[in-house]
Amino acid sequence: MSFVQFLINGISLGSVYAIIALGYTMVYGIAKMLNFAHGDVIMIGAYTVLTLLTGVGVHPLIAVIIGMVACTALGITIEKIAYKPLRNASSSLAVLITAIGVSYFLQNIALLIFGADTKSFINIITLPSLSLSGGELVLTGTTIVTIIACIIIMIGLTLFVNKTKPGRAMKAVSEDRGAAQLMGVNVNATISLTFAIGSGLAAIAGVLLCSAYPSLTPYTGAMPGIKAFVAAVFGGIGSIPGAMVGGILLGIIEILGKAYISSQVADAIVFAVLIIVLLVKPTGLFGKNIQEKV
Numbered sequence: 001m002s003f004v005q006f007l008i009n010g011i012s013l014g015s016v017y018a019i020i021a022l023g024y025t026m027v028y029g030i031a032k033m034l035n036f037a038h039g040d041v042i043m044i045g046a047y048t049v050l051t052l053l054t055g056v057g058v059h060p061l062i063a064v065i066i067g068m069v070a071c072t073a074l075g076i077t078i079e080k081i082a083y084k085p086l087r088n089a090s091s092s093l094a095v096l097i098t099a100i101g102v103s104y105f106l107q108n109i110a111l112l113i114f115g116a117d118t119k120s121f122i123n124i125i126t127l128p129s130l131s132l133s134g135g136e137l138v139l140t141g142t143t144i145v146t147i148i149a150c151i152i153i154m155i156g157l158t159l160f161v162n163k164t165k166p167g168r169a170m171k172a173v174s175e176d177r178g179a180a181q182l183m184g185v186n187v188n189a190t191i192s193l194t195f196a197i198g199s200g201l202a203a204i205a206g207v208l209l210c211s212a213y214p215s216l217t218p219y220t221g222a223m224p225g226i227k228a229f230v231a232a233v234f235g236g237i238g239s240i241p242g243a244m245v246g247g248i249l250l251g252i253i254e255i256l257g258k259a260y261i262s263s264q265v266a267d268a269i270v271f272a273v274l275i276i277v278l279l280v281k282p283t284g285l286f287g288k289n290i291q292e293k294v
Contacts, residue, residue, distance in 0.1 A: 014251020015150035020228035023198030029238035039225015045203030075199025110218035236284030
């Protein structure tokens with residue numbers, strides 16, 4: 001397999017990480033908290049879509065839409081029940097522990113409902129593969145759709161944040177929650193909207209991830225969720241363009257690491273990147289230094 005093929009595969013995987021990382025970076029940028037249960041929302045979305053496809057037999061597009069609605073409702077519920085009461089907590093550690101608790105709760109709920117057996121995910125992307133350079137370079141339908149979806153989501157989210165009233169409210173809350181509230185911004189509704197958007201995107205990421213790697217367990221979202229967090233930190237957590245760039249770069253690094261070094265240490269390479277970034281540029285590629293007034 002050529003270097004260009006590895007590069008394309010890396011961009012495809014990185015696009016999934018980027019979509020997941022958008023959920024992390026939006027929640028952190030606005031609510032100033034890390035939702036470590038985000039990866040498990042991906043898993044719930046994938047199970048929802050798979051159940052609708054195999055158990056109910058609905059059209060794939062309708063299944064994805066219902067999966068997005070389900071994940072959106074789940075994200076809002078998690079925020080209302082688990083995170084909202086801790087919004088003004090004196091220690092951020094309480095929110096972090098709660099997020100980890102929610103993550104394990106979702107995993108165990110999935111174990112009880114769906115069981116621990118690995119289930120084969122149905123690839124709903126029927127776009128034909130594209131062969132280039134005499135067959136040496138192959139773009140699968142899943143790869144094409146994943147990359148296009150990432151670009152569309154990135155552009156749409158950027159326009160939403162910059163051009164709409166709810167988006168500008170998000171930016172205001174991100175800059176100064178207290179001042180935004182004094183100016184009439186509904187902070188609670190804005191944070192709930194942020195969770196809703198991030199969770200809806202998680203459903204799309206779950207479908208794309210399981211279409212490329214067609215296996216599903218209650219722990220499917222755990223490692224991609226952590227890697228997406230690494231991507232968000234890499235790009236500059238709180239930055240939407242940073243999430244996309246960080247995700248794609250991380251996907252390329254992982255695939256090239258598997259191809260040219262060892263598949264057994266590919267994950268270690270990914271986390272080594274996080275350590276290096278934090279040492280060299282703690283704010284990430286697109287992050288901003290924030291000076292706190294004393």
